[in-house]
Amino acid sequence: MLLAPPNPARLPASIGGKAAGLYRLHAVGVRVPDFAVLPADTFTPADQLLQFRLSDTDRTALVALLEQWNFPQEPVVVRSSGADEDGQHAAFAGLMDSFLNLTTLEAVEAAIARCAASAYSDRALAYRRQKGLPLRARPAVIVQRQVAATASGVLFSTFPEYPQELAVHAVWGFGEGLVGGALQPDEFYFSKQTGRVQRQQLAPQQEQLVARPAGGLGLQPVPAAQQAQPCLAPAQLAELFAVGQRLEQAFGGPQDVEFVVDEHQQLWVVQARPITQPIPEVVVYDNSNIQESYCGVTTPLTFSFAQRAYATVYRQTMRVLGLPAAEIAAHEPVVAQLLGLVKGRIYYHINHWYRGLQLLPSFRQNKADMERMMGLEEPVDFVTDQHKTLGAKLRLLPGLALNLLRLLRAFARLNTQVPAFHQHFEEHYRRFYALPLAELSPAELLNERARLDEHLLGSWTTPIINDFFVMMTNGRVGRGLQRAGIAAPDEFLSRFLAGDDQLASTQPTHQLQALARLAAPHPVLRQLLLELPPNVHQQVEQLAPEFHAAVVGFIGQYGDRTVGELKLETLTMRVEPAVFYKYLRNFLLTEPGPATAASPGAPLHEQARRQLTELLARRPFWTRRRLERQLRQLRQAIRYREALRLERTRLFGMYRALYLASGEQLRAAGPLAEARDVFWLTEPEITAALTSLGGPSTTDFRDRVRQRRQEFAGYALADVPSRVSVPSPPLAPEAAAAPDDPHLLRGTGCYPGAAEGEIIVITDPADDLNVSGKIVCALRTDPGWAALFPMCRGVIIEKGSSLSHSVILLRELGIPTIINVPGLTKRLQTGQHVRLNGETGEIHL
8 A cells, every 4th residue: 555644643664664764754844855655565475576566556546646746747766665674783775776767657667666676686685694684575665756956965964984073975966876986975074063064075076967858867067167166055064964963863863864955955855764884982082181180191100000090089989979889890891991091191081981970960060060170171972961761760869869968978077087088198108108118028019009009099088079079069159150140150269269378289389488488598508509419409418407307308298299290200309309409499599588478369369259249249148158158168178179189199109109119129130121110011010020020930021111112202292182082083174273363372361460571381390490480381280380380470381270270279379370272382482482461361472
């Protein structure tokens, strides 16, 4: 029985996949050429299909329908629609015969028979065998009104090679030249996030398929004026993008769509089916935030340790949230890969971070809060909330409520838990540095690492809970400030949070300033510290024992707080005291100022506080009280976070000391040429080497170290963006274009104020650190830069977040600061002069 829209109440399965797709298109309101379907049960057995004839009833219905379609003045096409065609796993693309430009009833009837019979062609049967499908095809056939095509093409709503893109390929005339591979199409690739064409390739189209008066299609030259023109206009491209997005959402997955543009420039969709080839997951790596801790190229040991540390902390997070052991185990593939190594640089594996957030209620809100905390410049939308039915939500509600209750209870205990954590940490810290590490055996070194793993790294729940509190409170405060009428809550918070001298990250700077004031009145000591001979630490001990004792005390407390402090290979003040004297020298290049009671950021805080008071004056009492309480809580939580991050730095320092001692053992025994070569091994390799040391299976790692050194030296020369997607589409030609004004750079202002002077570009801890009176330009920063900041005029950072620890510190010091300046360290060189505006984010050369 011949079927035609409107949709029957229930579509019979015998109409096949392609016809079902047309009905779905018709149902969602897409412009589809008129069509009718002869279901599979219309046709006789396979061996008689070529002799098939329509029944009188179907022939009469078809004739009536063709008359409505203005046939034969307007031709028709005949296409197949097998029962398993255009399915989720089998497309049958081009395997059955289609017949176009049919202009007589006899030709239509013959095409119907031949189309049905093609379901049993050799190629169709071979495909069935390959797919493991039944050999009985059950073909259905579509008769469809033909659109007079001026251009035709194929749209993939998700491009399988680069799933971030929607792809459109098109040719002049009929699309059979494209799908058959005879004609080279124009290619257009849209960013699915922005809807813009981000790259395109226009083909030299000299021929097109057109309808012949006698029926069928034939090649014809493309008019000369059109050959150099794209075959789709901007408005048609925009419409195609909208259609692709709409169909992907409506049909629940990526769609392969065929379309035609008629002589009136209207767009028609003639087919939509699921894309059957696998769509790879887009993996997004981003270092917008983590780069402040792991600047530039690192070493295999640092990456393997950081990856294990993050996994350990994340497992604790899941336990804090009360997740059952089975669910924690199920997330192990995610937990073990929270970080990625891209050309020697450590990145967040963003997909896995988002999947972790899916364990919490309010994924969308938590996602936005986390992106704000991590400083992500662009949200990532490849991982989205898992839609749950009402029943599923109700079943999850008791567990989510219990998790929330646990979290709130843990938040309420932070004021007692944080001091307890510091006391616990201090006990293990003092015990560790009382050990004679150089005298410990390999087994004892491994035991000490296990002790750190168990008692410190494995007991990190208090910092985790406080980080959750900062993230959630920061999000709530930002939304509350917007409701109060503050359009830029991040900028407001930058001012409101300024002037807090209780931050742990400011203490090393204050103590360095105090040591500089202590040394300044002694000309001989000051001259020694300015000259910085290689043995300066030993000479200071002989020249000024009391001052030397103060230096030793400082290093004992803050010796791990250094530029690049979380990279185990970094030469910290504890490992090399000369680093401390480099920092101190900056404070002695000018006359040290007196100790001041007020922070440079205090006026900004006061200004922001008055602004908020004025805005809240007309608000209800409880609204004012809630927001003010949340601001106090956020300020205290940030204090806790900075103090706890210092403990993290000190913990990494203990692991660094253990691995340096391990390197000495491996050097003495022969597997390594130098003790510091240990940083070119991974944690499992070091464990295996120490375990087998002295045995018959001891491995010589010298060649491996040499190869890795060469590999990572090559990485250091590569320019790697802050976000890397795999697979990653090619860049559009204009993506690397320079700004209009070569003397102007723009970024995000973080601290108001103007500064002008000579710049110093620092991309590596080994660079010149003489920042006194200069403007620091850095690829990235971390809290270890604290000792450098007070003596500089301003700071410009290529990448960063307004809530990053180094920017928090810069606000406290009242230093004009700009972040997120693309290509900064490639475009500027040490010695140039610039003028920066920390409010507008502009840098003038």
